[in-house]
Amino acid sequence: MLTLKGISRNFPGVRALSGVNLEVRRGEIHGLLGENGAGKSTLIKIVAGALAPDEGEISFDDRPVSWSSPREAKLAGVHVVYQEFALFPQLSVAENIYLGNERRNALGLVDLRRTRRDASELMKKLGVSLDPRASVASLSVADQQMVEIARAMTHNVRLLILDEPTAVIAGREVALLFDRLRRLRNAGVSVLFISHRLDEIFALCDRVTILKDGRLVGTQDTADVTRERLITMMVGRDLGDLFPPRSAATRTDQPVLRTDTISIGDRVRDVSIELHAGEIVALAGMVGAGRSDLALGLFGAVPISSGTLHIAGKRFAAMSPARAIGLGMGLVTEDRKSQGLAMLLDIAANMTGPALGEVTRHGMIDRERETSIAAREIERYRIACRGPATPVATMSGGNQQKVVIARWARLCRSVLILDEPTRGVDVGAKAEIYRIMRELADSGLAILMISSELTEVLGMADRVIVMREGRITGELPGREATEESIMHLATSERAA
Amino acid sequence: MTAIAARLTPPWWLRSNAGLIGVLVLIGAVSIVGATVSDRFLTLGNLLNVYEQTTDLALVSIGQTLTILSGGIDLSVGSLISLTSCLTSGLINGNPDRVLPVVAGVLALGTLVGMINAALVVALRVHPLIVTLGMGAILQGVTLLYALGPVGRVPRSFNVLAYGRIAGIPIGATVALTLCILIALLLRYLPLGRQIYALGDDANSARLVGLRRTRILMFVYGASGFCCAATGLYLAARFGVGQPYTGVNYTLASITPVVLGGTLLSGGRGGVIGTMFGAFLIALLNNLLNFMDVSKHYQLVAQAVIIILAVSIYVERRRME
Numbered sequence: 001m002l003t004l005k006g007i008s009r010n011f012p013g014v015r016a017l018s019g020v021n022l023e024v025r026r027g028e029i030h031g032l033l034g035e036n037g038a039g040k041s042t043l044i045k046i047v048a049g050a051l052a053p054d055e056g057e058i059s060f061d062d063r064p065v066s067w068s069s070p071r072e073a074k075l076a077g078v079h080v081v082y083q084e085f086a087l088f089p090q091l092s093v094a095e096n097i098y099l100g101n102e103r104r105n106a107l108g109l110v111d112l113r114r115t116r117r118d119a120s121e122l123m124k125k126l127g128v129s130l131d132p133r134a135s136v137a138s139l140s141v142a143d144q145q146m147v148e149i150a151r152a153m154t155h156n157v158r159l160l161i162l163d164e165p166t167a168v169i170a171g172r173e174v175a176l177l178f179d180r181l182r183r184l185r186n187a188g189v190s191v192l193f194i195s196h197r198l199d200e201i202f203a204l205c206d207r208v209t210i211l212k213d214g215r216l217v218g219t220q221d222t223a224d225v226t227r228e229r230l231i232t233m234m235v236g237r238d239l240g241d242l243f244p245p246r247s248a249a250t251r252t253d254q255p256v257l258r259t260d261t262i263s264i265g266d267r268v269r270d271v272s273i274e275l276h277a278g279e280i281v282a283l284a285g286m287v288g289a290g291r292s293d294l295a296l297g298l299f300g301a302v303p304i305s306s307g308t309l310h311i312a313g314k315r316f317a318a319m320s321p322a323r324a325i326g327l328g329m330g331l332v333t334e335d336r337k338s339q340g341l342a343m344l345l346d347i348a349a350n351m352t353g354p355a356l357g358e359v360t361r362h363g364m365i366d367r368e369r370e371t372s373i374a375a376r377e378i379e380r381y382r383i384a385c386r387g388p389a390t391p392v393a394t395m396s397g398g399n400q401q402k403v404v405i406a407r408w409a410r411l412c413r414s415v416l417i418l419d420e421p422t423r424g425v426d427v428g429a430k431a432e433i434y435r436i437m438r439e440l441a442d443s444g445l446a447i448l449m450i451s452s453e454l455t456e457v458l459g460m461a462d463r464v465i466v467m468r469e470g471r472i473t474g475e476l477p478g479r480e481a482t483e484e485s486i487m488h489l490a491t492s493e494r495a496a
Numbered sequence: 497m498t499a500i501a502a503r504l505t506p507p508w509w510l511r512s513n514a515g516l517i518g519v520l521v522l523i524g525a526v527s528i529v530g531a532t533v534s535d536r537f538l539t540l541g542n543l544l545n546v547y548e549q550t551t552d553l554a555l556v557s558i559g560q561t562l563t564i565l566s567g568g569i570d571l572s573v574g575s576l577i578s579l580t581s582c583l584t585s586g587l588i589n590g591n592p593d594r595v596l597p598v599v600a601g602v603l604a605l606g607t608l609v610g611m612i613n614a615a616l617v618v619a620l621r622v623h624p625l626i627v628t629l630g631m632g633a634i635l636q637g638v639t640l641l642y643a644l645g646p647v648g649r650v651p652r653s654f655n656v657l658a659y660g661r662i663a664g665i666p667i668g669a670t671v672a673l674t675l676c677i678l679i680a681l682l683l684r685y686l687p688l689g690r691q692i693y694a695l696g697d698d699a700n701s702a703r704l705v706g707l708r709r710t711r712i713l714m715f716v717y718g719a720s721g722f723c724c725a726a727t728g729l730y731l732a733a734r735f736g737v738g739q740p741y742t743g744v745n746y747t748l749a750s751i752t753p754v755v756l757g758g759t760l761l762s763g764g765r766g767g768v769i770g771t772m773f774g775a776f777l778i779a780l781l782n783n784l785l786n787f788m789d790v791s792k793h794y795q796l797v798a799q800a801v802i803i804i805l806a807v808s809i810y811v812e813r814r815r816m817e
Contacts, residue, residue, distance in 0.1 A: 050704060069703070069706070070703060070704050071706035071708065074706040075706075080704070082704065085701075086700070086701035086704035087698075087701060088693070088694045088701060088702075088764075089697065089698075090693070090697050090764050090765055091690075091694060095690060099694055099705055099707070100687075100694075100706055100707050104687070109685040109686060110684070110685050110686065110687055110689075110690060151705075
């Protein structure tokens with residue numbers, strides 16, 4: 001029912017998709033498999049009308065289409081549940097479900113009672129029990145996802161696309177989701193299911209299409225393909241090459257940073273951790289477990305509500321980013337566009353941004369000095385660019401990330417915190433970033449890496465600390481941790 | 497039990513006017529001070545005067561509330577008020593027979609100007625702040641091309657809009673109140689109303705859900721233009737003549753009641769009923785300062801203090817939520 005032919009799409013500095021074909025049949029669950037940065041998200045945005053392809057043809061129901069907005073795709077019956085939901089936190093569950101498709105009475109006015117009643121019935125059909133009057137902001141992530149799916153059902157959905165739906169839910173919730181998707185399939189709806197977890201692809205999908213680095217690798221019946229074959233298709237090389245070897249005992253005995261039962265609102269609760277110079281500690285857990293909040297708290301970007309921080313032997317009850325930088329700490333945030341880089345400035349300006357004192361002479365910026373610093377870092381970290389004056393907005397995600405990391409690595413003397421350091425970065429840049437991280441640790445920094453990618457956690461960490469619902473649920477030595485042991489700590493239901 | 501209650505959204509009249517409590521408390525405070533200053537302050541007669549003095553600010557601010565709720569702002573209101581008030585008195589020019597066609601024409605013109613604002617925002621992908629700022633400058637220029645000083649006059653029958661009362665109730669203010677209630681109902685009961693909140697809450701989600709931004713903005717800015725035209729008509733009626741700079745102060749003044757009424761400047765939350773009370777609060781405050789013989793200049797200072805105070809209270813409340 002959906003056919004894509006030769007779809008290509010470029011972004012500044014990156015070729016996100018090149019010549020991709022995809023066919024989704026009526027009433028099948030079709031998996032879309034690939035690593036981060038393989039082009040999955042770009043592809044579904046194109047199908048959903050949120051992005052236009054540079055080249056290629058799309059046909060839906062055997063008719064060529066060119067949707068110029070998500071609205072047009074929706075009217076045709078294509079509905080997407082994005083990873084970062086399209087919900088309105090200030091509106092209620094029922095209002096969210098029927099937004100743009102309001103229940104009306106004979107006068108054409110919004111029928112509030114019917115909105116609530118229909119929303120309840122719809123959710124009953126999906127097997128969820130939510131108060132339709134509850135505000136969406138108060139729901140768990142899994143429930144928010146159900147609101148999104150319920151919304152799709154109110155339209156005449158023909159093709160439901162889910163972008164990594166299991167990245168934010170776990171265990172029992174995943175099983176429920178799969179059950180609901182199978183029910184939809186049996187009702188004749190096609191499902192395009194995006195994931196990078198093989199087990200899920202085998203459990204749920206009829207066929208699977210594999211993307212790698214923006215190119216189509218192939219489409220397979222899940223019944224005829226082995227797990228190993230899929231891994232090779234997806235990764236295209238041995239995972240071992242990706243990660244640098246762990247070094248022998250560069251770690252110091254005295255912690256450089258220690259927290260004593262710190263809490264941040266209700267998002268981080270009574271967390272006590274230690275970081276030692278020379279080690280890479282991974283902070284694992286589901287999205288929303290409070291890991292990013294903890295990172296921001298350590299760096300002083302959000303206030304700590306209780307507990308104390310001990311950094312380099314000194315005790316702090318409050319922290320601020322300026323003080324943290326003074327103590328030699330660095331934070332590479334999750335969202336480099338809004339929190340990390342000045343996108344319109346060039347590499348040199350971004351590199352010296354947080355410490356202008358170093359390049360200032362007689363109160364003015366010494367551009368020559370700034371440029372030579374940038375040139376040195378560009379070489380050291382192998383940043384692909386046209387030189388220190390390249391505006392960062394024109395670079396690929398991986399190279400932007402290297403600029404941020406290089407900047408902080410220069411300023412950082414004690415603790416470097418990296419929040420999802422390889423998100424949206426292609427495989428080649430990933431390997432580079434891993435190498436840089438290991439070098440920095442070996443040179444005596446303590447590195448705290450927040451990551452939702454288990455392969456990365458397993459490949460990089462000397463220690464793994466797992467968080468769930470704001471609390472530390474366990475700690476594992478990096479060499480002994482497995483996907484299962486981490487997932488267990490990250491998701492296990494509260495003691496029944 | 498309380499945990500469950502906290503998960504529910506509050507009732508609509510409270511939710512869409514979260515700041516309502518704040519305005520009401522401030523109105524109460526000003527009233528108490530007023531009562532101690534003069535025993536004539538809290539009389540029905542004085543309160544009706546205050547109600548009457550709310551008219552112009554209420555009219556502009558109701559429209560402004562819509563643009564702010566949708567995540568934008570309208571900075572062309574001042575000039576549009578000047579233009580419409582000049583056109584009103586200039587075109588009627590004392591002839592009672594022209595009143596109806598000119599009123600209709602001016603309201604249509606205001607709406608059209610607002611819709612042009614929306615069209616420019618959509619077509620040029622420029623922030624409403626810039627588009628309406630530019631539109632404001634253009635309209636002020638057009639107004640000065642039409643009249644460099646006071647222009648035209650309006651017949652006595654037209655003065656009714658500003659000074660008329662039925663059974664002691666001011667007509668102009670009641671028109672504003674009626675408009676406010678109509679828009680409050682629209683925000684609640686029309687799909688369009690819901691969509692205004694959604695667009696202001698998260699513009700990107702709104703696009704992904706397939707909301708028609710153009711249509712929503714056309715309505716929102718059209719309504720703001722309509723409200724400006726209504727204000728222009730009212731001012732022409734009140735002064736009996738149109739003046740090319742009569743609207744200048746309304747651009748920023750129109751934002752004050754919106755914010756006082758608890759609408760988030762970033763959009764997505766609030767409502768017109770709060771705005772109405774916000775406009776009433778400002779009229780009440782000015783009235784109080786008149787009672788206290790404080791000069792007009794200090795009234796501006798007092799307004800400024802009130803608005804900064806009110807906003808800081810809202811910020812604090814939101815932080816605690």
